[in-house]
Amino acid sequence: MHRHMTKHPLLWSLVTAFLLLILALAAWHANLSTSLPASAIPAAYAPDVKNGKVMYDAGGCISCHRGIGPDMDKPAGGRKLKVPGDVLFPPNITPDRQTGIGAWTQIAFLNALKRGLSPDNNHYIPAFPYTSYAWMKTKDILDLFAYLKTLPPVRNRVEKKPFRLGRFALAFWKWLALPGREFRPVPGKSAQWNRGAYLVLGPGHCAECHTPRNGLMLLNRARWLAGGPHPVEKGKVPSLRNLIGRKRYKDADDIFNALKYGEALGYEDISSGGMGEVQENLSRLPNADLKAIAVYLASLK
Ligand code: HEC
Numbered sequence: 351m352h353r354h355m356t357k358h359p360l361l362w363s364l365v366t367a368f369l370l371l372i373l374a375l376a377a378w379h380a381n382l383s384t385s386l387p388a389s390a391i392p393a394a395y396a397p398d399v400k401n402g403k404v405m406y407d408a409g410g411c412i413s414c415h416r417g418i419g420p421d422m423d424k425p426a427g428g429r430k431l432k433v434p435g436d437v438l439f440p441p442n443i444t445p446d447r448q449t450g451i452g453a454w455t456q457i458a459f460l461n462a463l464k465r466g467l468s469p470d471n472n473h474y475i476p477a478f479p480y481t482s483y484a485w486m487k488t489k490d491i492l493d494l495f496a497y498l499k500t501l502p503p504v505r506n507r508v509e510k511k512p513f514r515l516g517r518f519a520l521a522f523w524k525w526l527a528l529p530g531r532e533f534r535p536v537p538g539k540s541a542q543w544n545r546g547a548y549l550v551l552g553p554g555h556c557a558e559c560h561t562p563r564n565g566l567m568l569l570n571r572a573r574w575l576a577g578g579p580h581p582v583e584k585g586k587v588p589s590l591r592n593l594i595g596r597k598r599y600k601d602a603d604d605i606f607n608a609l610k611y612g613e614a615l616g617y618e619d620i621s622s623g624g625m626g627e628v629q630e631n632l633s634r635l636p637n638a639d640l641k642a643i644a645v646y647l648a649s650l651k
Pocket residue numbers: 405406409410411412413414415431438439440441442443450451459462468473474475476477478479483494510511
């Protein structure tokens with residue numbers, strides 16, 4: 351046997367060991383060092399509760415965090431949420447101090463939405479769509495927190511479920527999936543278009559359903575909003591690209607009407623697979639914001 355052939359297996363195990371070490375370090379880094387420090391709260395921050403309500407409706411928080419019975423219209427949690435291969439019970443996010451988030455600090459809330467980290471530095475299951483909320487502006491997230499504080503507190507303890515894949519795997523996945531920055535307006539596009547792009551990408555988390563995922567469950571950026579298998583239910587989520595060219599809608603005003611009125615005005619393709627609730631939440635947005643979303647969607651080719 352030639353000497354270089356016997357040398358190769360050793361070389362490869364060294365390379366593999368080195369790569370594993372790098373991966374382990376990266377995951378450790380993602381696990382331990384990405385929570386935001388208290389200094390991430392701007393010193394001059396003044397809450398705007400009205401804007402917080404806009405973020406709440408755009409973010410569809412109530413769809414997952416809805417309470418049970420008389421608390422249906424409050425985000426008191428405890429309702430079943432189907433996720434791929436599992437069932438979860440989203441927690442209580444009303445300002446109850448014992449069972450909700452009433453005792454949370456601003457920085458804890460910011461870390462939940464921007465980093466998917468709990469106050470005790472655990473990773474949240476990404477069924478909570480923080481990989482989208484992470485694109486949101488810090489001020490919008492703090493306003494959302496201020497708005498949640500104005501809601502009536504509901505006492506309802508929801509038990510957390512351990513995540514099957516475990517913390518380590520999730521830390522690594524988050525390292526790949528979390529955007530490293532906030533949304534930045536695209537130069538050359540109108541303020542209205544950029545507002546729509548922001549609402550769709552960040553709070554609206556439309557891509558979580560409308561963009562297909564690759565083998566690692568990461569959003570496939572090459573097929574952005576191009577539709578694909580429904581993440582949870584049977585069937586497909588339709589594409590949001592070329593809605594006008596494909597004659598799905600006449601123009602941006604038509605898309606606006608579909609999002610504002612849904613089934614009530616005969617827009618049936620907006621009612622099932624979770625989209626009905628999305629539409630109901632979007633219908634509460636100020637018309638200017640909904641129009642911005644429609645203008646952004648109409649521009650997708
Ligand atoms: C698609 C469903 C879904 C949506 C939409 C959603 N959440 Fe959640 N949220 C969850 C789930 C599931 C958890 C629990 C994750 C876990 O246990 O790891 C969670 C957890 C949380 C937590 C952590 C609470 C705690 O006690 O640790 C906060 C805070 C939160 N969500 C806020 C929000 C806000 C604010 C919005 C709207 C902008 C929102 N969520 C929208 C599903 C959702």
